[in-house]
Structures are given as structure tokens and as C-alpha cells.
Amino acid sequence: MTELLRIADLTVAPASLPQRLLVDGVSFAIAAGRTTCVVGESGSGKSLTALSVMGLLPGALRRASGSIQFQGKELTGYSSEQMQDIRGKRIGMIFQEPMTSLNPVLNIGFQIGESLTAHLGLTGKALKSRVDALLEQVGIPVARAGSYPDELSGGQRQRVMIAMAIACEPAMLIADEPTTALDVTVQAQILTLLAELKQRMNMGMLFITHDFGVVADIADDVAVMFRGRIVESGPVESVLGNPQHPYTKALLDCVPDAEGKKPLKPIDYDWLEETA
16 A cells, blocks of 8 residues: 555644644554544544645644654645645645635636636536536536525535546545534445545545444544544454543443444543543
């Protein structure tokens, strides 16, 4: 397997409060053709880890330390201009909220085509042909290229985001909770689409979620985050089938069964702190 991404001892903190680590010593690697799911509750540092890879941390936050290597190159020393060549072209990203990530005053064909023009120099008929092919690839009729985001359903907007993320056929895709707020049928369709694209393009995928059902469906490897740290990681079968850390066990206890008969257990954080 070809290693695409290696994160080592990544820490992120507020610039004004450097001792408060929001991401604390995170390390993992992703290989081509494999999906690593980072799972944990809201506020655990999942999205900040992804934004660190993309060089998109909010201005109030800083990467305090750590290494981020992509295809053997250290990204932490890259300038803003160098990162612009990475983002979209070699690493694609699907953001959490498609309605706020898409520009409401530009049609979806134009928005998909922007990165193709910026990174590949496509214009005119070549650009239109590539945009049409991408729309077909994600299951949206080509005739909708002139539609605006508010004319599409939530599932269609998410498919547009996927088309934008894979437009330049990146080596790696970061998907930040791409199925949040979608109904279960559309969620299944999006997960199937992502799995097919990953296999077809041999992409590595960093998939962020809080849903262990999604993890079971799509992950090859899992990293469980709790309060900025990875507390357990490994192949999906090992982590889900034989969890070792109390937090992983507590999260799995919160997952309902198919019949709805399993009593759900709220996480006891006081007990967790004592046990961990």
C-alpha cells in the first residue's frame, strides 16, 4: 500500500491561550485506497485535525507542533500559495454543511468548474464536458448544471459538494460528516457513492463522523478521539468488535440496535475520567 498522509504528534491551540490544547498529540496515517474514520462526539477535535491538513485553521487557532506529510512532502512549512496548489487538486474536501459551503448566487455548474479552471486550466467546451461528466458521475442530471443551490434537495447539494471535491481527481479525499442532516435513504446513497469513487480512483479517504453505523459501513481503519486525543485506533473489525478503551466502549453503548430493544447508556464522564 502507498502511504498518502502521515500526521505525527499534531497539536492545535488558541493563539491567545497556547496551553489549552484542542488537538493534543494526534498521530495516524492513511494509505491509497483505504478509508480511515475519525470518530468522536462534537468538540473532540475531529474537524480541527482535518482543517490542519488543509491549512484552513481559523485565524484564532494555531498548529502548535507536529508534522503533516502528504505524499512524502512536509506540508507544515508550505506557504499559502503552495497550499492552494494542494487544496482541491491533490486533496479534496467535502465540508459539513453544503448549503453554507455552496455560493447561493452561482449555479452549480459554475461552482464545479471553478477548480477545474484554476488547477487544470480547462475552459470552454472542455470545461463544460468535464462538468457534465462529473454531474453524471455523482448522479445529477446534466440539465441541472444551471440550477442554483436552493433549487436542489439536501442530497443533491451534497452530491454537488462531492463533484467539486473529486473534480481534479485528487489522491486523497477528506469528508467532514458528509451525511449529517440527511435522511437514512440518502445517507446510504452518499456512502455507496463515496465507496465507489474511492475504489475507482484508488483514493485515500479521511472520513469524519460521530456515527458508528457509518464507521461500520465505510471504514477500513478507525481512530477514536476524545477531548483532542486519539484514545484508540486500529482496523475497523478490531476496534468495533473488541474495543479496549472505556470511551470507545461507552460510545458503542450509545448505539441503538436494529430492533430498538437495547437500553441506551448515557456516557458517565466522571467514571470515564477515573477509568481512563
